[in-house]
Amino acid sequence: MSRVSPAGEGIGARAPRKEDARHLRGRGRFVGDIHMPGLREVAFLRSPTAHAKISSKAKSPDHAVDTFFSEDLIGVSPIVTRSSIPGYKVSQYPILATDRVRFVGEPVAMCVAKSRAIAEDLIEQVEIGYDDLPVIASCAGGRRENAELLHPEWGDNLFLETFFDSGVDEVIAKAPISVELEMSCARQTMHPMEGKGVLAWWDDRADQLVIHTSTQVPHMIRAGLAECLGIAQAQIRVAPPDVGGGFGYKCLLQPEEVAVAWLAATFKKPFRWTEDRREHLVAGANARQHEYHVKAYADAQGRLLALDAEVSVDTGAYSVWPFTACLEAAQAGGNLPGPYHLPAYRCRTYSVATNKPPFAPYRGVARPGVCFAMEQVIDAIAQKVGREAWEVRRDNLVPASAMPYTNITNKHYDSGDYPEALVAAKDMIGLEAFRAGAKRDDRGRYLGIGFASFTEQSAHGTKVFASWGLPLVPGFDQAHVKLTPDGALEVAAGIHTIGQGLETTLAQIAHEQTGVPLKHIRVTLGDTATTPFSTGAYASRGIVMSGGAVSRAAEVVAGRIRSIAAHLLQVEPAAVGFAEGRIFAANASVTYEDVGRAWYLRPDQLPETVNTAGLEATEGYKPEVDTGVFSYATHAVRLAVDPETGLVEILDYAIVEDCGRMVNPMIVEGQTYGGAAQGIGTALFEESPYDDNAQPLASTLLDYILPGPTELPTFRIDHRETLSPYSAHGIKGVGEGGAIAPPAAIVNAINDALSPLNATIRQVPASPQRIREAIRRARPS
Ligand code: MCN
Numbered sequence: 001m002s003r004v005s006p007a008g009e010g011i012g013a014r015a016p017r018k019e020d021a022r023h024l025r026g027r028g029r030f031v032g033d034i035h036m037p038g039l040r041e042v043a044f045l046r047s048p049t050a051h052a053k054i055s056s057k058a059k060s061p062d063h064a065v066d067t068f069f070s071e072d073l074i075g076v077s078p079i080v081t082r083s084s085i086p087g088y089k090v091s092q093y094p095i096l097a098t099d100r101v102r103f104v105g106e107p108v109a110m111c112v113a114k115s116r117a118i119a120e121d122l123i124e125q126v127e128i129g130y131d132d133l134p135v136i137a138s139c140a141g142g143r144r145e146n147a148e149l150l151h152p153e154w155g156d157n158l159f160l161e162t163f164f165d166s167g168v169d170e171v172i173a174k175a176p177i178s179v180e181l182e183m184s185c186a187r188q189t190m191h192p193m194e195g196k197g198v199l200a201w202w203d204d205r206a207d208q209l210v211i212h213t214s215t216q217v218p219h220m221i222r223a224g225l226a227e228c229l230g231i232a233q234a235q236i237r238v239a240p241p242d243v244g245g246g247f248g249y250k251c252l253l254q255p256e257e258v259a260v261a262w263l264a265a266t267f268k269k270p271f272r273w274t275e276d277r278r279e280h281l282v283a284g285a286n287a288r289q290h291e292y293h294v295k296a297y298a299d300a301q302g303r304l305l306a307l308d309a310e311v312s313v314d315t316g317a318y319s320v321w322p323f324t325a326c327l328e329a330a331q332a333g334g335n336l337p338g339p340y341h342l343p344a345y346r347c348r349t350y351s352v353a354t355n356k357p358p359f360a361p362y363r364g365v366a367r368p369g370v371c372f373a374m375e376q377v378i379d380a381i382a383q384k385v386g387r388e389a390w391e392v393r394r395d396n397l398v399p400a401s402a403m404p405y406t407n408i409t410n411k412h413y414d415s416g417d418y419p420e421a422l423v424a425a426k427d428m429i430g431l432e433a434f435r436a437g438a439k440r441d442d443r444g445r446y447l448g449i450g451f452a453s454f455t456e457q458s459a460h461g462t463k464v465f466a467s468w469g470l471p472l473v474p475g476f477d478q479a480h481v482k483l484t485p486d487g488a489l490e491v492a493a494g495i496h497t498i499g500q501g502l503e504t505t506l507a508q509i510a511h512e513q514t515g516v517p518l519k520h521i522r523v524t525l526g527d528t529a530t531t532p533f534s535t536g537a538y539a540s541r542g543i544v545m546s547g548g549a550v551s552r553a554a555e556v557v558a559g560r561i562r563s564i565a566a567h568l569l570q571v572e573p574a575a576v577g578f579a580e581g582r583i584f585a586a587n588a589s590v591t592y593e594d595v596g597r598a599w600y601l602r603p604d605q606l607p608e609t610v611n612t613a614g615l616e617a618t619e620g621y622k623p624e625v626d627t628g629v630f631s632y633a634t635h636a637v638r639l640a641v642d643p644e645t646g647l648v649e650i651l652d653y654a655i656v657e658d659c660g661r662m663v664n665p666m667i668v669e670g671q672t673y674g675g676a677a678q679g680i681g682t683a684l685f686e687e688s689p690y691d692d693n694a695q696p697l698a699s700t701l702l703d704y705i706l707p708g709p710t711e712l713p714t715f716r717i718d719h720r721e722t723l724s725p726y727s728a729h730g731i732k733g734v735g736e737g738g739a740i741a742p743p744a745a746i747v748n749a750i751n752d753a754l755s756p757l758n759a760t761i762r763q764v765p766a767s768p769q770r771i772r773e774a775i776r777r778a779r780p781s
């Protein structure tokens with residue numbers, strides 16, 4: 001495929017983001033911005049206890065008609081997420097609790113009123129009686145013999161247990177060295193700037209339920225709502241407005257979403273619920289809480305021979321729709337070997353049901369956890385064999401000469417030079433000079449450098465999702481492209497824009513194919529009534545999948561533009577080219593408007609050879625392989641640890657990343673910085689602790705610390721551009737990568753810094769308390 005605009009506005013250009021024009025002027029339109037006559041606001045009464053039988057429910061007699069219990073939601077089914085993985089146990093996630101509650105924050109009743117404040121006052125008047133049950137507050141508690149059962153019909157508290165063994169016993173018996181590590185990551189909440197929100201109304205004219213919901217997956221939400229409400233999909237229109245971040249949280253069908261949709265479908269009036277920050281902190285879906293027990297075996301140089309691992313994930317009370325409660329643990333098992341050549345592998349995973357909010361994918365999905373675990377293993381091996389950690393890492397990384405490379409868990413790495421990125425990151429962070437310098441700074445702080453390398457699978461195919469037991473989540477996309485009669489281009493795709501820049505980058509791809517100037521390209525996303533089907537924006541799939549579909553549809557339209565322009569210019573179509581916003585053949589040119597006018601207004605004057613399908617096309621796309629395309633990166637961090645206070649200061653942060661062909665390098669950088677900022681939150685600050693009764697202890701942003709500008713370093717980034725052999729234009733995804741490495745790189749750097757004290761930390765967040773505790777533990781008493 002020839003490139004029509006190497007610099008300009010096409011693929012590879014640092015084009016300013018189209019969406020910023022409205023966002024920077026405060027003209028975005030989010031769920032909370034929508035005004036509608038007669039709009040009623042919804043508040044939820046949430047369970048104050050983690051596990052109980054409901055003994056009584058009573059409405060205030062004055063407000064009975066504005067108060068709803070599960071018994072009132074006639075015709076509504078609970079959220080049931082199926083999976084074809086053998087042994088997976090299904091949960092019934094009620095829209096409003098029926099006879100039991102299973103986590104603090106679970107919706108029990110809802111009230112409607114003309115304002116949220118009044119609806120919250122009505123909630124105060126509802127009386128619910130609870131008979132408390134024993135509480136499962138941890139993986140260990142859930143797996144204990146004779147533990148209380150969350151879902152009594154299951155017989156245990158495991159959504160799923162998986163086991164993989166390539167045959168490790170023989171290798172283990174002969175391995176010269178071994179290390180054994182226990183590691184864990186805290187439970188987290190996700191904090192998109194805009195919380196979840198949903199507004200539903202009944203369109204009498206269209207005889208249709210219309211939902212404006214803050215979601216990453218509008219077409220899937222339609223399918224989920226249809227199932228829960230018993231309404232045909234064609235009678236539901238999901239039209240998401242602007243979405244102020246999603247990060248995985250907004251991939252889920254939430255009970256509140258179903259409840260509000262039911263209100264609108266039942267009363268034929270508009271209703272809205274907007275999640276407040278406290279609801280997000282204590283009742284929204286959670287992420288990240290993994291526990292690892294890993295034994296690793298290597299030769300005397302530190303080359304990996306085998307891994308023997310156990311992973312437990314505290315997945316909360318119910319399976320989320322559509323990804324189930326098991327995505328994290330199953331993915332962790334599959335991804336733990338990371339970017340390395342690993343000859344033998346055994347792994348057991350447990351997805352444990354506990355009395356906490358359900359578990360959702362969050363930027364990186366399992367990989368921040370596995371990278372955190374695997375990269376500590378590499379450092380521990382390096383320490384054992386007495387070599388620099390980066391050298392041991394380099395010797396274990398899959399080399400460029402082995403690409404494409406299929407690893408032990410059947411991940412097919414398509415292209416790239418992993419060791420080169422590592423060495424470049426090592427040079428950027430200045431390891432040699434650092435090793436030659438002082439181990440402490442003039443304030444007595446210990447200094448260290450840490451590395452983390454990873455791969456980021458993106459654009460997973462249908463077979464990958466099917467292998468995770470998720471038949472509802474196919475891996476392909478469609479897009480529609482149309483030249484208007486006055487020569488502009490309209491692009492429509494079912495994926496949604498959640499902040500990641502797709503309105504700009506899809507336009508850049510359309511420009512690349514058609515030459516239509518970026519300012520004349522309009523991109524419409526997400527509305528199920530006006531866009532072709534897409535499963536949505538998650539798993540770093542947007543730019544590969546929707547981008548591929550836009551590329552194809554635009555290529556078809558470009559061909560038709562060429563043939564009409566060729567007729568107008570009296571040349572062969574092959575002689576026609578696009579440049580500077582016009583269509584050229586030798587020295588003559590026509591405009592896109594000339595072409596539009598010729599087709600729409602005077603088709604009778606066009607020759608038979610012009611394709612009668614018109615100046616528009618819908619095309620579908622999936623990459624050539626179903627196994628996804630793999631981006632990769634190495635993060636390197638230099639930091640200081642104060643042994644008195646336990647405070648960490650990041651002094652330098654270097655990233656070498658490769659996401660194939662970059663559509664917009666500026667956006668790739670923004671994606672990487674944003675992800676890395678969240679990764680630093682995971683590494684140093686963010687934690688949703690629960691007490692033994694599974695009561696949440698962080699219910700405000702004073703208890704739950706999000707990093708702000710003062711906590712974040714200036715990231716330095718260097719790009720590589722190894723094309724994928726399997727995707728259109730060689731593009732790979734990048735949306736999650738930034739968040740994957742920081743916990744690993746930072747903990748490795750802290751442990752490097754604290755090595756003179758013999759102290760190690762194996763938990764994130766590496767809070768001041770935990771660091772001081774690690775130092776105390778290491779000190780001989
Ligand atoms: N891009 C590019 N060239 C590439 C790869 C990506 O220019 N080779 C740009 C594109 O503009 C693309 C963006 O980077 O839109 C991210 O690309 P991609 O990896 O395809 O991710 P998706 O479009 O599928 O978006 C979802 C992804 C995920 S899974 C999470 S989680 C996440 C993320 O994007 N959530 C985000 N980035 C986010 N960014 C913002 N601002 N808000 C979120 O909620």
Ligand code: SMO
Pocket residue numbers: 216246247248249251361362363364365537538539540736
């Ligand atoms: S967690 Mo991203 O929405 O896959």
